[in-house]
């Protein structure tokens with residue numbers, strides 16, 4: 001990472017103006033990922049002075065500022081119980097506390113990283129993003145968009161439905177990226193299944209979710225099979241396609257059993 | 265760029281490049297306890313405290329430390345020496361390269377977690393890779409240190 005000029009604007013408008021001036025200008029969240037990249041920034045626009053480091057709650061949603069670090073989220077009481085602590089499980093598995101003290105939610109979302117342990121559970125929740133100029137976008141729409149959003153992410157809002165959740169990261173060692181991420185939730189009659197690091201980016205298994213919704217006696221094994229059929233898996237140096245599929249099959253079933261409000 | 269920060273309780277002025285990392289600024293200042301152990305932000309050897317939080321200084325822009333309190337192991341020497349005695353007792357260090365970073369993370373642990381138990385200590389060790397010894401001996405040493413510290 002190279003930076004020619006460093007700016008720490010004190011208003012979103014100023015930050016946005018700087019961003020639009022030149023395609024070689026870029027925003028810095030925690031800077032953790034950028035540091036590892038080969039990027040050269042004409043102007044680095046540090047978002048640290050914009051008061052975007054907060055976790056608030058209103059009657060509908062949990063609102064998390066884009067500059068909130070993963071450590072702040074990990075330590076926040078709200079995530080101890082929200083969807084059975086699923087988000088906390090995911091966040092806590094990202095490296096050590098030192099790294100979590102710098103990397104941000106904003107950088108996590110904007111990076112759309114296929115390996116992200118955080119995006120997998122997030123897409124099972126009812127989430128929207130607020131951008132400075134673009135306004136509000138559902139998280140999944142943003143992730144599926146092919147074009148880059150050249151705007152400042154202000155906050156993530158997670159709707160406060162009541163539900164249960166399950167998250168599993170499968171990795172070769174504690175500090176490695178995931179071979180596979182599985183998140184499963186249940187809320188108000190609806191099961192959601194997301195699989196990330198396939199190695200592609202986290203996706204919902206919509207057909208499997210639909211079949212569970214329509215069935216009075218949901219068959220979790222069948223649903224896991226369906227999910228594995230509709231999602232694509234691949235081979236990388238971390239794992240083969242077959243192994244990923246086998247893992248997905250097993251952990252989706254376990255996830256569904258963990259979140260269901262019904263007895264066996 | 266001129267920045268002012270408090271380093272180990274002393275106000276200091278630095279002239280830093282816009283993309284300079286705190287690790288380099290501190291080493292150039294003579295603080296050789298701050299070390300680089302990797303180029304992938306995975307080893308934790310470069311850990312320092314910024315406003316009391318343990319961060320990897322290899323990935324922390326120096327300009328961001330403006331106006332903040334930065335602590336290296338030189339700023340907690342007495343504490344680090346006590347911890348290192350326990351490390352010695354448990355055979356938890358050999359070359360010592362990783363120790364300053366661990367000492368700072370243990371300091372942060374003490375200040376952020378009430379009565380840290382085994383799980384919390386393991387958590388604090390997760391971000392630190394030691395090339396020489398095993399984590400069990402480190403865990404035992406930190407446990408013994410925290411117990412002794414509480415008794416004082």
Ligand SMILES: Cc1cc2nc3c(=O)[nH]c(=O)nc-3n(C[C@H](O)[C@H](O)[C@H](O)COP(=O)(O)OP(=O)(O)OC[C@H]3O[C@@H](n4cnc5c(N)ncnc54)[C@H](O)[C@@H]3O)c2cc1C
Pocket residue numbers: 026027028029030031032033034035036047066067070093094095099102103104105106107108109110111113115116117118151152153154175176177178304305306
């Ligand atoms: C060594 C290392 C190991 C990691 N391991 C894991 C892991 O095991 N699991 C996992 O899930 N994640 C892992 N991550 C990723 C981490 O959790 C973050 O998702 C990632 O570092 C991005 O956050 P950041 O704050 O560092 O972003 P930055 O590096 O600051 O930014 C990343 C991108 O987002 C843009 N951006 C940042 N903030 C905003 C904003 N508010 N609005 C618009 N654009 C913005 C930047 O311009 C840049 O393009 C790891 C990261 C590192 C550095």
Ligand code: FES
Pocket residue numbers: 299300301302303304305306307308309310311320321322323
């Ligand atoms: S030098 Fe390895 S994490 Fe900073």
Ligand code: FES
Pocket residue numbers: 356357358359360361362363393394395396397
């Ligand atoms: S004692 Fe040598 S790296 Fe830890």
